[in-house]
Amino acid sequence: MKAYIFNKLLFNAYYTAVAVLALTFAFSVVQAEPMRLTIKARPGLQYDLFRFEAKPNAFVEINLVNEDDMAHNLVITKPGQRLNVANAALSLGVEGDAKNWVPDLDSVLFSTPVLKPDSSYLLKFKAPETPGVYPYVCTFPGHGLLMYGAMYVDMPLPDLVNDMNLPELARRGNLTQKQLHAWGIKRPLMYRIFMPNASPASVAVALRHGQNYCWDAAQCRLRYLWYGDFVDPWPVWRGNGNGLAKVLGTKYWEAGSSGAVQIGNKDSQAHFLGYKKIDGQPEFHYRINNVDIYELITPLHSVIGIQRAFRIPNNKQLVSLPVGSVSQVIFNYSAGKLMDGVLTLNAEEAAAFSVSIGLKQ
Amino acid sequence: MKNTKYFLASVLSFIAVIGLRAVGISDYYSIDNISMPKGLDSQVGGLDFMPDGRLVACFHRGEVYTYHPQKNEWKLFADGLQEPLGICAINDREVVVMQRPELTKITDLNGDGEADHYQAVFDDFGMTGNYHEFAFGPAKDSIGNFYIGMNLASNGASIRPELRGEFRHYGLSRENFKSKNYKSSSGRMYAATPYRGWVLKISKKGKVTPFAPGFRSPNGLGFDLKDQLFVTDNQGDWLGTSKLYHVQHGHFYGHPASLTWTDDWQVGRNPLEVSVKELDAKRTRAAVLFPQGLMANSPTQPIPDSTEGKFGPFSGQLLVGEMNRPRIVRVILDKVAGEIQGACVPFYDNAGLSKGNHRFVFGDDGSLWVGQTHLSWAGGQGLQRIRWNGKTPLDVRSMELLPNGFKITFTKSLEKSTSIAEQFQFKRYYYEYRKAYGSPQYGIEKIKIIGSKRMNDNKTVMVYLDKVNPGFVYQLDIKKLIAEDNSALVNPLVCYTLNRMPNGDDKAPHLVRN
Incomplete structure (x- = not known):
């Protein structure tokens, strides 16, 4: 299982690299083909894809799939604004549900609605022009401290183990717990x-x-x-x-x-x-x-x-x-x-x- | 045809020599591997059958599963337990499990096949957090009382900062247990909380009786068909070799660490410093010794063959698991002058059997289910099922002590020309009762056969020996033995533990060195 996940990570990285290359190539021929990727919300407050690269102004389509047993969203913020946005979401209180837990802040760039378990949403956007590391985070209350990743726009990717824009688990190259039982991973x-x-x-x-x-x-x-x-x-x-x-x-x-x-x-x-x-x-x-x-x-x-x-x-x-x-x-x-x-x-x-x-x- | 058969036999013997498959037992029994849930660490801690025919098993990482043998279907029943090492099905919705911290009744209240209620039946015993404090059982008597075995702690590790229960140690304070050289005073195995080294009885109504002290690592409790409790224990300090005890209320079985938790024990008195002679006088010897390296190194659960003949010719006898090699041992009990002693013989060797044979249960069809474990020691994992094919193997069925020898009965008639004097060899030896870890065999001596007699049925032989004395293992090696139907003897090794003579004489001062 561990090997499987690791392979999957490699595969995702590979997929991203190929997508970026393909995109570069596509730009020189026709412009409109967007960069497509899938991000799954997984049990244990995790996205299965914890970072990806995008060209400035590229068209991106993220298919967010919620495979977990609780609600999640995905909010892309300005560089360095992940915790501010997550905390602002928390303070929405009773208004939170109606707002999909997305605060009205300039630092919020793009966001999905809150997805129930086993549902998905296609988020379409144009990547920012300014190079930078743009966090994506689940702003559902209590999730933002753990459930996030980063979009690299025209920025070099650091080594995984040193990438402080990622959750600790992702830096360890181990997004999910080892499978220790026949049932996989579950909570409670x-x-x-x-x-x-x-x-x-x-x-x-x-x-x-x-x-x-x-x-x-x-x-x-x-x-x-x-x-x-x-x-x-x-x-x-x-x-x-x-x-x-x-x-x-x-x-x-x-x-x-x-x-x-x-x-x-x-x-x-x-x-x-x-x-x-x-x-x-x-x-x-x-x-x-x-x-x-x-x-x-x-x-x-x-x-x-x-x-x-x-x-x-x-x-x-x-x-x-x-x-x-x-x-x-x-x-x-x-x-x-x-x-x-x-x-x-x-x-x-x-x-x-x-x-x-x-x-x- | 005959040549082919001969060739095949040679090949098989060759394979047997290199340890893959022995000739013999597989002519009478077959073994299947049961497929396990994917992702499960299948080290088996306990096995039983529910009345509706589902097998129920508990595993190393705390899961309890049911298994439907016809549908070959596993279903999770409970989880989250701490090293469960025994299970007893009460009904189709309820099991009692012995786990490290507690005897727990687990119930599926709503009938969806998954447990919702975990009731602590008994947890009033101590834990130091030492890894060796395993909890074994429960064995259930005919009335429904439970018996559990409390392992001693090992000086392979110290105690942890937080304990459960009272702390009491004869040589060390809690603080001293933190020092690097705690081992020099803790004892090889120690009992720093109650009731380590004991077998406890928990009555049907929940009343708890400290039943008997003196155990080291009692990884196997079981009742025979006469409602007598048998407990195995493992070679080590105070155990010259591994043992099977017939356990009775109030008796002491030899490992002194547990004595500190007896009611009348003088607080502060160090049981490890009591003279071996005094302890020897106090103890009840094991009914059967399993010679180390020869018969078993780590015996596990004793289970009586309750199949009334569906599992072969050994109905009523105890089978005992062995961890260190692919073997199940058979025990042949003999009541002499009112006390139980007896012999052990390999029953099932190799022939597809795994190591780590830990827990057993008989199915209604008479097949024996075997669960394996290792817990990082020698052993295995998984579940196997052994079935008898209806043919009777030639084997020793019973062995009774006579004043001057043994009466040995086989499972079927022997070929008429067999010469007992030529084919039987006896020797004897003993294991010292002492503090040190294990004991070599002492007093090894060939014992002359001075006469023999066959009974009319050709199944029973009397063997007369020139020396018959208490306090020895009498080891019988049978060179060659053929039945009337031309089949060969399956297990040629028999070890009889002679504690007591028919006249009641059990004096064996040689067991303790002066």
């Missing part, structure tokens, strides 16, 4: 596996929108969050387990010693009881002080981040949740009182509440 995905900075009974979960978390089944608490690629389990799986899974992507929150629910006043050991899969995502079930707790972690929709939804249905006691360091993230809670880093809820509030942790951009 969950592994019980040895994880760094957590107990030996840990759970790693890949949610949609490139969100990932580590939850500790020995201590029944969330340990840390990261976005981007999931984990490389190979250090564990290649042998007999004498290794830790490697966290890929970017870590943005760690619980430290916090994150465990407390019932009543006394500290009590949590007992892990298992989980139910809801839309492929585990809802953990554990017991503290003889009180059942259910916790479902889902991705936030408009920013990078997650929501922890708790249900504590048969409880008469005060519930507290030390939320840990939240100054570096956007922290929200649906009920209770937050004081000195501890969220406190009465039994009624605690029957169903949620907290969310989002990346500050």
Whole structure:
């Protein structure tokens, strides 16, 4: 699979080179034939083609195909404007959907609508006259940090490994995760596996929108969050387990010693009881002080981040949740009182509440 | 015609010599390779059948698949498990899996063939994060209680910064485990959390009983048809050679690291420093020893032939997997003075069988399904199916200890002119019970046959020996043996573990060096 992808990359590069050559040749004969290419949106917040070359003023047709299980678009921006455009898209808020998450900015050059899974769109445009590296990016909320590429207009292509206009994965020449299972790549995905900075009974979960978390089944608490690629389990799986899974992507929150629910006043050991899969995502079930707790972690929709939804249905006691360091993230809670880093809820509030942790951009 | 046959036989023997195909077992059994889902790491951790006839298997990277043998169709049932090494089907929608951190009941609630609910049945045991802390089982008794085996940690690695469960070590603090020379005090294999080195019982209602300590690497738990629990263990420290134990509640099986988690163990007392004599007096010896290099180096699951004859003439006997070579071993039990001991004999060698024979289950049709693994040690991967073709091989069917020799019964009548004294050779040896890794064979000695007798059925022979004593493996090599129907003996090697004489004498002080 890895070899296949790599070949595919080579093929794409080859295809681009041939297309450019053909285009040059075509220009000298007839002018109108556009440069055609296909870019696929792939699972794991990636475009399958991460860079291509275009001549100044060339006619380009990009067939954007969404092969992922969530929505994506493609926006071409002025050089160096990728993050500005992606952040402006985020701040569209409720207006976002209507605008296809494309902000009204001069730095936006061309854009597709938001494509649902298994749909495609033909984007036609004339390449800019000014030489430069023009980013293309998915501005759907939460995607722009990872899902992008670059159009080179009359600019030399640097070596792949040194091309800082590309996502890290692309620089590694490895656009997608290794295929480690018969089903290929999918999200949500969950592994019980040895994880760094957590107990030996840990759970790693890949949610949609490139969100990932580590939850500790020995201590029944969330340990840390990261976005981007999931984990490389190979250090564990290649042998007999004498290794830790490697966290890929970017870590943005760690619980430290916090994150465990407390019932009543006394500290009590949590007992892990298992989980139910809801839309492929585990809802953990554990017991503290003889009180059942259910916790479902889902991705936030408009920013990078997650929501922890708790249900504590048969409880008469005060519930507290030390939320840990939240100054570096956007922290929200649906009920209770937050004081000195501890969220406190009465039994009624605690029957169903949620907290969310989002990346500050 | 005869010449051709002879030529063919020579070719086949030649091939056998270079190790590709042995003559013998393939005349009676055939083997198929089962095609596996593409992209799956097919190292098998557990095998069982659901009542509706689907095979269910768990794999190294945490998947559980069902397989429809008629349709040759795999379907994902569950995933995300941590090194599952055993599976037990409860019904068509539910399995219980032993994975590293937990015994887990996995249920398909909505009946779409894919599990949605994972219930932690039992996870109240410790984990240091050491790679060697595998969890084995579950074996189910006739009432529905589960038995699991907890591997010791290996000093091939230390413990990790975070643990699950209580930490207790006789020689090292948690801090000391970080030092470079932790190995000098940790023990070759160690039990720094509960209940490493134990077999545990989890009752149908969920009550947990620490059942028996003394194990090192119990990668194989199984009940025979008489509801007796058997557990294999691997050669290493405190195990002179690999073993099969008949496991009973409260007995101690020889590896001392686990003793630290017994109720009455004096905290801080180092079990590795208890005198070997004291440990020897405390331990229950293995029912069967598998001589290292000869019979098995890493035995796996014991499974009784429950096919009532559909799998050949060994109904009721245990088969045991072997990792290091393409072999399945057969065990011939003998109850002597109330205790179980017995012999082992190769059952299936080469002839298309892979290495790494790890997990087994019998199908309704009497075929034996074999799942392989390696976990980066010697072994293999994939799934095979062995079928009997209805012809009876000439093989040892039973072996019983007499006060002065053995009574050996074959699967069919022997050719009348066979001379037992000429064709049978006995020797004996023993393995020391000691802290060091493995034991050489000591006291190797040829044992003279002083007499023999054939019974009228021509299947049973009595062999009388000049020395019969407890605490030895009696190895029988049969040079040439032909049945009345002219077929040759398939497996000429039999190793009988003599713990106890018919009069109950089991004294064997030579097993411990002074």
